[in-house]
Amino acid sequence: MNYDLNQLAGAQQKTSIYSGLKKLLQLIAHERKNLLFALCAILVNSGLNLLGPYIIGHTLDNYVVKADEHISSAERYHGVLMNCAMLLGIYLITLVSSYLQTRLMGGVGQRMLFTLRNAIFNKLQQLPVAFFNQNKAGDLISRVNNDTDKINQFFSQSLMQFIGSIATMVGAGIFLLAINLKLGAAALAPGLLILLFTTVVSPWVKRTNARNLKSVGGMSAEIQESLNNFKVIIAFNRRDYFRKRFDVANQQNYKTAIGAGLANNIFMPVYTLFASFAQLAVLTYGIYLISEGEFTVGLLISYFSYTTNFYNPLRQLATLWANFQVAMAGWDRISQILDMETDLATVTDNSVNNSTALLDFKNVHFAYGDNEILHNINFKMERGKTYALVGPTGGGKTTTASLIARLYDPTSGNVLLNGKDIRSYQPTDRSKKIGFILQEPFLFTGTVRENILYGNEAYAGYTDVQLEEAIKNAGLGKLLAMFDAGLETQVLSAGNSISLGQKQLIAFMRAVLRNPDLLILDEATANIDTITEKLLSEILNNLPQHTTRVIIAHRLNTIENADEIFFVNGGEVVRAGSFDDAMGLLLNNKRVS
Numbered sequence: 001m002n003y004d005l006n007q008l009a010g011a012q013q014k015t016s017i018y019s020g021l022k023k024l025l026q027l028i029a030h031e032r033k034n035l036l037f038a039l040c041a042i043l044v045n046s047g048l049n050l051l052g053p054y055i056i057g058h059t060l061d062n063y064v065v066k067a068d069e070h071i072s073s074a075e076r077y078h079g080v081l082m083n084c085a086m087l088l089g090i091y092l093i094t095l096v097s098s099y100l101q102t103r104l105m106g107g108v109g110q111r112m113l114f115t116l117r118n119a120i121f122n123k124l125q126q127l128p129v130a131f132f133n134q135n136k137a138g139d140l141i142s143r144v145n146n147d148t149d150k151i152n153q154f155f156s157q158s159l160m161q162f163i164g165s166i167a168t169m170v171g172a173g174i175f176l177l178a179i180n181l182k183l184g185a186a187a188l189a190p191g192l193l194i195l196l197f198t199t200v201v202s203p204w205v206k207r208t209n210a211r212n213l214k215s216v217g218g219m220s221a222e223i224q225e226s227l228n229n230f231k232v233i234i235a236f237n238r239r240d241y242f243r244k245r246f247d248v249a250n251q252q253n254y255k256t257a258i259g260a261g262l263a264n265n266i267f268m269p270v271y272t273l274f275a276s277f278a279q280l281a282v283l284t285y286g287i288y289l290i291s292e293g294e295f296t297v298g299l300l301i302s303y304f305s306y307t308t309n310f311y312n313p314l315r316q317l318a319t320l321w322a323n324f325q326v327a328m329a330g331w332d333r334i335s336q337i338l339d340m341e342t343d344l345a346t347v348t349d350n351s352v353n354n355s356t357a358l359l360d361f362k363n364v365h366f367a368y369g370d371n372e373i374l375h376n377i378n379f380k381m382e383r384g385k386t387y388a389l390v391g392p393t394g395g396g397k398t399t400t401a402s403l404i405a406r407l408y409d410p411t412s413g414n415v416l417l418n419g420k421d422i423r424s425y426q427p428t429d430r431s432k433k434i435g436f437i438l439q440e441p442f443l444f445t446g447t448v449r450e451n452i453l454y455g456n457e458a459y460a461g462y463t464d465v466q467l468e469e470a471i472k473n474a475g476l477g478k479l480l481a482m483f484d485a486g487l488e489t490q491v492l493s494a495g496n497s498i499s500l501g502q503k504q505l506i507a508f509m510r511a512v513l514r515n516p517d518l519l520i521l522d523e524a525t526a527n528i529d530t531i532t533e534k535l536l537s538e539i540l541n542n543l544p545q546h547t548t549r550v551i552i553a554h555r556l557n558t559i560e561n562a563d564e565i566f567f568v569n570g571g572e573v574v575r576a577g578s579f580d581d582a583m584g585l586l587l588n589n590k591r592v593s
C-alpha cells in the first residue's frame with residue numbers, strides 16, 4: 001500500500017474549501033458555545049460600527065446644513081451633544097465586545113491546536129510500519145508543528161475578523177442600497193469585480209502555499225536526517241555533501257516562500273484599486289444627484305463612510321483570505337495524515353482452523369511494493385520451543401520476523417497465532433503475546449526503570465524494591481546489576497549515556513518481564529560480549545515452559561541450543577532440523593559444491 005504523503009498530495013489537494021472547513025469545524029464541535037458567544041460579540045461590534053456614519057449624517061443634515069428655523073441654537077447644540085454622547089456610548093460598547101471576541105477566540109485557537117496535535121499524534125500511533133518507512137520524520141514533525149500552527153493562527157486571529165469584516169460589509173452594503181438604490185449600485189459595482197478576481201486567483205494562491213509548506217517539510221526532513229546522523233557525517237567527512245543537500249532544500253524553500261509571499265500579497269493592491277474606483281463613483285454620481293435635488297450633503301458624507309466601511313473590510317479580507325488559503329493548505333497536509341487508512345485493521349476470523357501450533361504460516365507471500373521478498377512460505381512453530389532463523393544478509397529474516405509480530409501483513413496467505421488469524425487480534429492483545437527485541441532498540445530519555453516499565457504497565461505501581469524483586473524472579477537480576485545506578489541509571493534516547501549493548505540489555509529485560517508467549521530476538525545480542533551473551537542464553541533457557549523463542553543471529557554460538565533452525569534465503573524459508581542437522585546439511589552442501 002502506498003503511504004507516501006508527498007505522492008498522495010496531488011490527489012488530496014482537491015478537497016473543496018467547503019468540505020475542508022466542514023471537517024475542520026467538526027474537530028472543534030465542542031467549542032460551539034464559545035464560537036457562538038464570539039460570533040454574537042462580533043455581530044454587535046459590526047452592527048454598532050455601522051450606526052456611527054448614519055448618526056453623523058443625520059446630525060449634519062438636521063442640526064447643521066438645513067437646520068429648522070424653529071429650533072433655537074441652544075436646542076441645536078443640545079441635539080448635537082446628545083448624538084455625540086450616543087456615538088461615545090456606541091464606541092465604548094464596541095471596545096468591550098471586541099475585547100471579548102479576541103479573548104474567546106484566542107482560547108479557541110489554542111485548544112484547537114491542542115486537539116489537532118493530539119488527533120494527528122494518535123493517528124500516527126495507529127499507522128503501520130510501512131507508513132514510517134515511506135515518510136521522513138522531519139516532514140511529519142513539520143506537519144504536526146508548523147501546519148497545525150498555521151491553522152491556529154487563522155482561528156485565533158483571523159476567523160472572527162473574517163466574520164466581522166463580512167458582517168460589516170454586508171451591513172454597509174444594505175445601508176448603501178437602502179439610502180439610495182442607484183448610488184448604492186454604483187458604489188458596490190467594483191465589489192463584483194473584486195469577487196471575480198478573488199475566485200480566479202484563489203486556487204493559485206492555495207497551490208503556491210501548499211508548495212511552500214511542502215518545501216518547509218522537506219527542509220525539516222533534511223535537518224532531521226543530518227542531525228540524526230551527525231557522527232557518520234563527521235566520520236566519513238560528508239559535511240560538504242550534506243551542506244550541499246541542505247543548500248538545495250533551502251534554495252527550494254526560499255523560492256517557494258518568495259512565491260507564496262507574492263501570492264499572498266496580490267489581493268491587497270488590487271482591492272485598494274477597486275475601492276478607490278468606488279469612492280470616485282460615489283463622489284461624481286453623488287454630486288450629480290445633489291445637484292438634481294435627489295440627495296443631501298449629510299447623506300453623501302454618510303455614504304463616503306459606508307463606502308469605506310464596505311471596502312476597508314474587503315481590503316482586510318484580502319489579507320485574511322490569504323491567511324485562510326495558508327491555513328487550508330496546512331489543513332490539506334494534516335488531513336492527508338488523518339485520512340490515512342491503516343491496512344493493518346483488525347479483521348474478524350470466523351474460519352475453523354485445526355492448527356494446534358503457536359504460530360502457523362500458510363502460503364504466505366510478502367512484497368515491499370512490487371518486490372516480492374517471500375514466496376509461498378509454510379512453516380509451524382510449536383509452544384515452548386526455540387527456533388533460529390539463519391541465512392545471508394538481505395535473505396528475509398527480519399521480514400519473516402516482522403510478519404510474525406504483525407508489523408506488516410502478508411500480500412497473500414495467512415499467519416495464524418494460536419490457530420487464529422493474527423489480524424483478528426486487537427493490537428493490545430497481540431503485543432501482550434509477542435515480545436520483539438530489535439538490533440537497535442528504541443529507548444526513551446529517562447531512567448532504566450522508566451524504560452523497563454514502558455509496555456509493562458502491570459508493574460507501574462511497584463516500588464523500586466518490588467520491581468527489583470520481580471526482575472530477580474524473572475531471572476534478570478544479574479543483568480540489572482550491570483548498571484551502576486541500577487534502576488535509576490540515566491538513559492538518553494539519542495545520546496551516548498550508555499552503550500548499544502547496554503541498551504540491548506534494557507530492551508531484553510523489558511521484553512522478558514512482559515512474559516510473552518513468543519519472544520523474537522532480531523540480532524538482539526550482536527553488540528553484547530560473549531560472557532554476557534551466555535548469561536542471556538541461560539535466561540532464555542529458563543523462560544517459562546510455554547514461551548516460544550525465535551532468534552535471528554549470525555553468530556553460531558547464539559543458535560546452538562535451538563530446537564529447530566530455518567534457512568531464510570531467496571524468498572524461501574526451509575526447515576533445517578536441529579543445530580547439528582543444519583551443520584551437517586551445510587557441510588554436505590559445501591562438499592557437493
Ligand SMILES: Nc1ncnc2c1ncn2[C@@H]1O[C@H](COP(=O)(O)OP(=O)(O)OP(=O)(O)O)[C@@H](O)[C@H]1O
Nearest residue numbers: 133368373391392393394395396397398399400568
Ligand atoms: N522497508 C523495506 N522496504 C523495501 N525493501 C526492504 C525493506 N526492508 C527490507 N527490504 C528488502 O527486503 C529484503 C530482505 O530484507 P531483510 O531485512 O528481511 O533481510 P535479513 O535477512 O533480515 O537481512 P540482515 O541479515 O542484513 O538483517 C532485502 O532485499 C531488503 O533490501
